[in-house]
Amino acid sequence: MEKTVCVIGAGIGGLMAGAYLAKHGYKVTVLExxxxxxxxxxxxxRKGRIFPTGATIAFGLEEQGLLRSMLNELQVDFPAEELFHPMDVVLPDRTISISKDSNVWEEELKKSFPENSQEILHFWNKLTQISDNVLAFTETRAALPIERIRELMYILKYAIKHPILLMRLARFSYYTVEDLMKKYKLENVTSFRQLLNAQLLDAIQTDVSKAALLPASLALTIYRRGSFSIQNGVGGFSKKLADRIESLGGKVLLNSPVSSVSYSMMERQWDVHSPKCTASFDIVVNNAGASFGHGTSRTRDRDLHSGAFRLDAVLKEDICQGPLKGKKLPFGYQIVPEPDNSKILREEEGPVYVTFHKSLNKDGETVSGEVIMTASIHTNPQRWFLCTKEEYIIKKEKVKNAILSEIERVMPLKEYLLYVDAGTPLTYQRFIGKAYVGGTSLTVKNTVLKPKSVRSSLPQFxxxxxxxxxxxxxxxxxxSGYYASRAIMED
Ligand SMILES: Cc1cc2nc3c(=O)[nH]c(=O)nc-3n(C[C@H](O)[C@H](O)[C@H](O)COP(=O)(O)OP(=O)(O)OC[C@H]3O[C@@H](n4cnc5c(N)ncnc54)[C@H](O)[C@@H]3O)c2cc1C
Structure with a gap:
C-alpha cells in the first residue's frame, strides 16, 4: 500500500522533498x-504588484549544476537567465564588481586591492581549489551527519574517486575563512575583510572569523559557477515544484497552518491537524521551521539568531533614462553601511542587499513605466519583539529611511519612488510563521562537528x-529536501 506523507510547509525544502516522494509513489499532502x-x-x-518575499537569485542552475540535475530528475523546468554581472559590493571606500567571468574577476581584484593584489589572488586561487573539492564531494550527494552504513557509501565513493581531495578537505575541515586569510597575511586588510564579510553574511549567516572554510569557499566562489534570475521571480520556481507535486498525484493545500502533530504508538501513525486537513499519516516532514513539540524542529538552537528587515518599492522607470542612463548596472547591490551613517543600521547586521526587477501586476503581466526594487538587511528579531507598539512604528520608519539613504549612495532614489513599504521579523512571523529566517550559521561547529540531520529522534519524522x-x-x-526524501526511502 502507498505510504502517506504529510509535508508541513511549502518552502523550497518541503516542496523538493514532496516532489521526490510523490515521484517515488508516496501519497504526498503539503500543508501550507x-x-x-x-x-x-x-x-x-501588494498595491496590485508582485514582490518577492525573500530570495531573488538562484544558484546551481547551470548545466550539470546541483539544482539543475535534481530538477531534471523531477522533470521540472522554468525560464532562468544567467547573470554575468550579478552584483556590485559597495564598501565605505570602494566598489567591487562581482563577475561571472574568472579573468574579469581577477582583474577586478587587482584593480580594487592594488596594495595586496598578489596575496589576494593567491588566496582566491586556493579558495577556488578548495571549493572545487567541496563541490565534487557535494555532487556525490553525500549528506552529513553519517547515520547509516549506506550513507557511508556516498563518502567512500568520493574517497575512492578522489583520495587526495578527501585528504585536502579533511585538512581544512576545522579552518575558518580567517585561518586561510592568515596564511596569506590578509586578516588585517580591512576592505578585503569587509568584502568577504558582506558576501558571507548574506550566504551563510556569519563572518570570516566564524565561517567554516569548506562551505564558505563555495559561497564565495559561486558567482563564477553561475547565478540566475528567474523569470517572474524565485517564487515561480516554488510554484513549479508545487505544480509538479500535484501532477504526480499529491495535494498542496494553502491557507492551512498545522496546529498540532501527535504520534499514535498503536497505529504507528502521525495525527496532523490543520483547518483544511485532519488526518493520519505514516510519515511527517517538517519544513515549517516551527516546533510542534519536543524533537520536531531545530528552532531551539542558540545559533539561530537572524531575521530580516525588508523594504519593497516601486520606482519610476525614468530612473533608467535619467541618472542611470548608460551605466553598466548589476542585477543587485550589497551595500556595506558607512561607519558614520545612522546609528540605526549599526544595530542591524551585514550589508543592505538590493535587487531590481520587472514590475508585474497580480496577473503576472508587465507594468510599463515601473521597476520593482527590493532591499533587505539582517536584524535580530528579539529587538523587534521587545518594542512597544509606538517604539516599533518609530524603529521601522527609522530603519526604512536609513536603508533608503544607503541606497542613495548608488543612485538618487527618492525622487523616483512611487511606493515603498517595509517588513520586519514580525511580518515574517505573521505571514510565514517564523521570525528567524536564514537558518543556522555555517560555523565549524554547525558544519563539521555537529551538522544537523534531516532525521529527528522521533519515528518517521x-x-x-x-x-x-x-x-x-x-x-x-x-x-535538504532531496536528502530527506532519500532518507525516507532508505529508512
Ligand atoms: C530577505 C531574504 C533574501 C534572501 N535571498 C536569497 C537569495 O537571493 N538566494 C538564495 O538562494 N536564498 C536567499 N534567501 C534564503 C532562502 O530564501 C531560504 O534559505 C530558503 O528559501 C528557505 O527555505 P525553507 O525550505 O527552509 O523554507 P521556508 O522558506 O522557511 O518556508 C517555510 C514554510 O513553512 C510554512 N509554515 C510555517 N509554519 C507553518 C505551519 N504551522 N503550518 C504550515 N506551514 C507553515 C511557511 O509559511 C513557509 O512557506 C533569502 C532569504 C531572505 C529572508
Missing part, C-alpha cells in the same frame, strides 16, 4: 500556512529546510 507557496522563496501581492544540513539558501534547502 500562507496564501502562496515558497516561504522565503515565494511572493506576495523528518526535518527539512534552511535549519538542517547543508544550511541556508534556496540551493541548500532544496538539497
Amino acid at each position: 500556512k500562507a496564501t502562496n507557496v515558497g516561504g522565503s522563496a515565494g511572493w506576495y501581492v 523528518y526535518i527539512v529546510g534552511e535549519q538542517v544540513f547543508p544550511g541556508p539558501g534556496t540551493l541548500s534547502s532544496a538539497l
Whole structure:
C-alpha cells in the first residue's frame, strides 16, 4: 500500500522533498500556512504588484549544476537567465564588481586591492581549489551527519574517486575563512575583510572569523559557477515544484497552518491537524521551521539568531533614462553601511542587499513605466519583539529611511519612488510563521562537528529546510529536501 506523507510547509525544502516522494509513489499532502507557496522563496501581492518575499537569485542552475540535475530528475523546468554581472559590493571606500567571468574577476581584484593584489589572488586561487573539492564531494550527494552504513557509501565513493581531495578537505575541515586569510597575511586588510564579510553574511549567516572554510569557499566562489534570475521571480520556481507535486498525484493545500502533530504508538501513525486537513499519516516532514513539540524542529538552537528587515518599492522607470542612463548596472547591490551613517543600521547586521526587477501586476503581466526594487538587511528579531507598539512604528520608519539613504549612495532614489513599504521579523512571523529566517550559521561547529540531520529522534519524522544540513539558501534547502526524501526511502 502507498505510504502517506504529510509535508508541513511549502518552502523550497518541503516542496523538493514532496516532489521526490510523490515521484517515488508516496501519497504526498503539503500543508501550507500562507496564501502562496515558497516561504522565503515565494511572493506576495501588494498595491496590485508582485514582490518577492525573500530570495531573488538562484544558484546551481547551470548545466550539470546541483539544482539543475535534481530538477531534471523531477522533470521540472522554468525560464532562468544567467547573470554575468550579478552584483556590485559597495564598501565605505570602494566598489567591487562581482563577475561571472574568472579573468574579469581577477582583474577586478587587482584593480580594487592594488596594495595586496598578489596575496589576494593567491588566496582566491586556493579558495577556488578548495571549493572545487567541496563541490565534487557535494555532487556525490553525500549528506552529513553519517547515520547509516549506506550513507557511508556516498563518502567512500568520493574517497575512492578522489583520495587526495578527501585528504585536502579533511585538512581544512576545522579552518575558518580567517585561518586561510592568515596564511596569506590578509586578516588585517580591512576592505578585503569587509568584502568577504558582506558576501558571507548574506550566504551563510556569519563572518570570516566564524565561517567554516569548506562551505564558505563555495559561497564565495559561486558567482563564477553561475547565478540566475528567474523569470517572474524565485517564487515561480516554488510554484513549479508545487505544480509538479500535484501532477504526480499529491495535494498542496494553502491557507492551512498545522496546529498540532501527535504520534499514535498503536497505529504507528502521525495525527496532523490543520483547518483544511485532519488526518493520519505514516510519515511527517517538517519544513515549517516551527516546533510542534519536543524533537520536531531545530528552532531551539542558540545559533539561530537572524531575521530580516525588508523594504519593497516601486520606482519610476525614468530612473533608467535619467541618472542611470548608460551605466553598466548589476542585477543587485550589497551595500556595506558607512561607519558614520545612522546609528540605526549599526544595530542591524551585514550589508543592505538590493535587487531590481520587472514590475508585474497580480496577473503576472508587465507594468510599463515601473521597476520593482527590493532591499533587505539582517536584524535580530528579539529587538523587534521587545518594542512597544509606538517604539516599533518609530524603529521601522527609522530603519526604512536609513536603508533608503544607503541606497542613495548608488543612485538618487527618492525622487523616483512611487511606493515603498517595509517588513520586519514580525511580518515574517505573521505571514510565514517564523521570525528567524536564514537558518543556522555555517560555523565549524554547525558544519563539521555537529551538522544537523534531516532525521529527528522521533519515528518517521523528518526535518527539512534552511535549519538542517547543508544550511541556508534556496540551493541548500532544496538539497535538504532531496536528502530527506532519500532518507525516507532508505529508512
Ligand atoms: C530577505 C531574504 C533574501 C534572501 N535571498 C536569497 C537569495 O537571493 N538566494 C538564495 O538562494 N536564498 C536567499 N534567501 C534564503 C532562502 O530564501 C531560504 O534559505 C530558503 O528559501 C528557505 O527555505 P525553507 O525550505 O527552509 O523554507 P521556508 O522558506 O522557511 O518556508 C517555510 C514554510 O513553512 C510554512 N509554515 C510555517 N509554519 C507553518 C505551519 N504551522 N503550518 C504550515 N506551514 C507553515 C511557511 O509559511 C513557509 O512557506 C533569502 C532569504 C531572505 C529572508
